[in-house]
Structures are given as C-alpha cells and as structure tokens.
Amino acid sequence: MLWFHLMPYPQLPEDFRERYRSVWVDLDAGLLDPEVVASSYETYLDQLVFAEACGFDGLCVNEHHSNGYGLMPSPNLMASIVANRTSRAAVVVLGNSVALYDPPTRVAEEMSMLDLLSRGRLVSGFPVGTAMDTAYAYGANPGTLRAKYYEGIDLVLQAWTRPEPFAFNGRFTKQRWVNIWPRPMQQPHPPVWIPGGGSVETWDLCAERDFVYAALSYYGHLVGKEAMDGFWEAVERAGRDANPYRAGFLQFVGVADTDAEAYRLYKEPAEYFFQRSLHFYPGFVDPPGYTSEASVRRKLQSSVRAAAMTTQASGGPTWDEMLERGYVIIGSPDTVREKLEHVARTLHVGHLMTLLHFGNMSDELARQNTELFGTKVLPGLKDIWSEHTDHWWPANAR
C-alpha cells in the first residue's frame, strides 16, 4: 500500500475557475505566495514521513512543471529528503520524465543517488509526462517526445547496468562516454514503474519490458478499468503471467469514523482538487503528436473517458458525481476497505497508490485520514494478493 503526495498549491482562490483559464502552463505567478509554498513543503514532507509511521509500504512523489496542481518540478529533491528521514518504506519517484533531460544520463545519476541515499529503497518511475509539462512548459516536440522517451529509458537502463564505459548513439542523444558514478545499490537496477494515463504504447512497453504499469487516473475505477484491461491484454500478448503486482492504480481516499462523517469532511478538499487543481485550459492538453495514432483511435472510441473529460471541461464534477463515479472513495474504515478491495480485485492491481491528502486538505485532516487508513483499512488489504510474489518492489524496503 502506497501513500502518494501531489503537493498541490493549497491557496488557489475560490473563484479561480472564473478568473483564470488554467492551473497549468500560463498560471499567473502573482497567485504564488512563497511563504505558503515553503510552509506547504514542510507540512507535506512531514506527512510523507508520518505515512511511513502509519504503516504504509511506499511513499510516492512525482514531477510537474509550471502549475499550481503539484509543486514538485523536481521530485528528486523531495525524494532525497524523504529517503533521509525514513528508514523502511519504499521511496517511489513517479517522475522523472526522461525525455525532458538532455542527456537522460542525468536521470540515471540522480536515481542512483536516491537509491544509495535510501539504501536500496528506490522505485524508479519514468512517466512520459503530461502534455502540459512536456510540450508546453518544457517545449518538447510532441511529435518525437515518445520516441525520445523510449530512447531515454534505454539509456538510463544501460547506464545503470553496463559494467564498462560505453558509447550511446541514439536518434536523439549521442554521448561518446557513458559511465555513471555512482551506480544504484539495487542490482541490476531499481524496479521500474511507468506511470500512465491509458496510452496503448505504454501498456506494451510495460508488458514487454517487465515494468510495472502504474495507472494514474483521477476519474475512478470505471475509467481506470479501461486502462487496466488494455494493460492486461498487453501482458497476455507479451506472454507474461498476470501477477497483479505488475500493476498500480491511483485512488483518492477519505476515511472517517462513519460514512456520514467522511461525506462531510472530504467534500471541500475534493472539490478544490477537481474544480481548481484540475482546471486546465483545453488548448494545453492535446498538442499534435503527444497522443499516438493508436491511442487516438482508442480514445475516440472511449465513451467513459469522453464523459469524464466533458464533465471536467464544463466546471468539474459535483461532490456527489465524484462519489457515484468512484473518483473519490470515502467512508468508514469498513466501507473504504470493502470498496478498495473491490477496486483492487476488479482491476487486478497489486499496488494501490492512495491519495490521502488532496486539494486544500488541512494537515490535521490529512494525518487523521492517514492514521485511520493505516490502522483500520490497511491491515485488511495487505494480504489480498498473498498468493503472488511482488517482483517489482525495492530490495531493502520492508
């Protein structure tokens, strides 16, 4: 069970949707209060450390740019602190977007450092990156982004594992001498997880390369089911076993003593997330080439995804819609455990990545949520896949 932090900017104004067109790319820097960010960093890092104390197996950070949705342009900075302040949980870095770094060797180096700093507790995630992050905030050509991304992963894996200095002569990166110091503690290399949003190529990449597919949908298990079904079909095509630990799934969760209390407590932070943190301009989501031809065809056919996108574009879902559609799972510990087990079994997912802080949730509520989950939900979910072995977990995370 993993605890995932998005590290959102928590003070976007109430009328954000009306006054600003996007939380991403061209967000008004005048909204940013450095004191709020500094305090948030301290609070958020403390929450990650607290999650380990509450029994969570992994602590997740990720990478986004030019936005108020997540304040981690460099997840590695956060991960290094988490690594230093924890001793047991896996440090799960669901950045780095390798295609954004030239040469990607830098990613191999920093991930190696993190694996050493955590003494072999690193999960190394390689997302393509959102369109906003890659094509707009970083100016990456969407037409070559995915090819560059694949090549970058190849380079990182070779840099970790080839014992001698070597030359890398790729389409996009040409480096006469590759010979990183330091190398990772985990051998041959840290587990690789690929965060994905439903692209056909990512399913195939994970299945063929034996990487974990970590589905990052904010739109609940119905949309998530389409993505996971596609992944499991790819696993079958690749001739691999259907070990549920090949997959991860992200889920918003709010636990309280009763269902009614949860309904009351989590409404505001969930509305903040879906109505402000996810308020982005449609002109920044679909740069030509970001979505592959195969994925374009599939998305054009997906009515569930289309419904979710339409709702998001027209003001965001209401609180009741979020609950009905499973975007957010809330309730008493028993209710949440039952629903999450259903999600895990329905999607056949071994790694549940829970978002127990979201939107503008207070530190007090985030800790209460985390503690209740850790003590009353997590124990009931720990063993649901006990007949399977997790081959994609860091060597020294316990």
Next chain:
Amino acid sequence: MPAEPRTLIYLPGLAGDPGSSPALAALEADGWTVARPQLPGFDGESGFRCPDDYLGWLTALWDAVDATGAGPCPVVGASVGGMLAADLAVFRPEAVTRLVLLAPFGIFDPDHAGLDPYAVPTAKRLKPLFERGVPEVFGQRFAAKGEAEAPVARYLTDIAAASLIWPVGDRGLANRLHRITCPRLVLWGSADQIIPVGTAAAWGDHQVIEGGGHLLEWDQPDAVAGAIRPFLDR
C-alpha cells in the same frame, strides 16, 4: 500561339493542402502548373514517423521536390511551407528561380510572439489561421475517409505541421537569409494572428496584404495573386 508550359512548386501552410486556394487557382488559370511535393505526414496517411530533427525534414523536402521533377522553377511557400521554401532556396539555390513567401515561419520575434496555434483547443485550431473564416474545403478535408478515420487523418497532418515549428517556429532563418540569391517576394497579412506582421521586417522587403490572416492566400486571394503574378512574370 500557346504559352510555354510553366511550372511552380507550392508548399502549403499549417492547415495543409486541401486543394488550390483561389489565389493559386488564379495562377493556374494564367497557365501555371502547380507541382506539390509530398512531404511526410501531410497526407494524413497512417504510420507517419516524424523526422528526428529539422535536417531530417529538409532531407525529406529535397527528396519530395526532386520527385516532382519540376525544378528549377519558382517556389511558392506559405506559413510552414514558406519556411521550407526559404531553406530550399538557401541550401538548393539551383532548384529555385524565384521565391514567394507568404507569412513564413522560420524567424521568431519575441516582441511579436503572436498566438501559439497549438495552444488552442483542437476543434478550434483552424479558426485563428484565417481572418475571413475557415474555408469550407478545410472542414471537408479527409471526409472521404469516413466519420471514424477523418479525425485521425486530420490529427496526423497536424503532427507533421506542428513538428516542423515546435516549440516557437524559429529555425535560424535569420542567419541564413543572406544565402538566398534568387529574387524573392515576401507577402504578409495585416491581420496575421499567428506571426504578427511586425515579424515581417526580419525578412527584408515585404508587402503587407490588408485584411489577410496567416493563410492570406485564402483570405485575400485577389491581392495575393495580384502581387505574385507580376513577380513571376518579371
């Protein structure tokens, strides 16, 4: 006595080439034959693989131009096609006898940044390219492929065009313009939202076409044809 057959090469703009613009049709009516090099991706066909870099695009351009068998001859390039036409004249001067550039990409002036054509919702991306409304022929492009495949084909052509200019459309032409030795005519729409007319000065002598948007040959065909005709006949 019939006129000598005359051929020009045409390289289209961001929205692709759905058929001759009225300006181009006017030149055809004058007796010009228009050769259209087939650049990768612009046909909307499945399986497009984006060239690795700009040199890859130029190589594809040279191959496509040679395949027409049209050169040496005048070259007319619009928008992204204008950028390619300019570089054709830079690197293959023997292939270009006269150069017509219609609001070419290739030089980016941050003081005249204009509208990012791809920071617009997908369904609305054609509109800012024109000042006088989107010609119907663009909406109908790929209709023959059917309801399911037409949007995919449009998306694929967008990939090709966007790849040529991502992220800001500067390909260093300012450093190479002095290599163009053939006569050139630069036309710019006064109402160009994508590359505002303030950028035109970077290309040297130019004419401003009043009421023209970025794809000015569609917005102001008479004025554009009227400017090109004497230049080609000179």
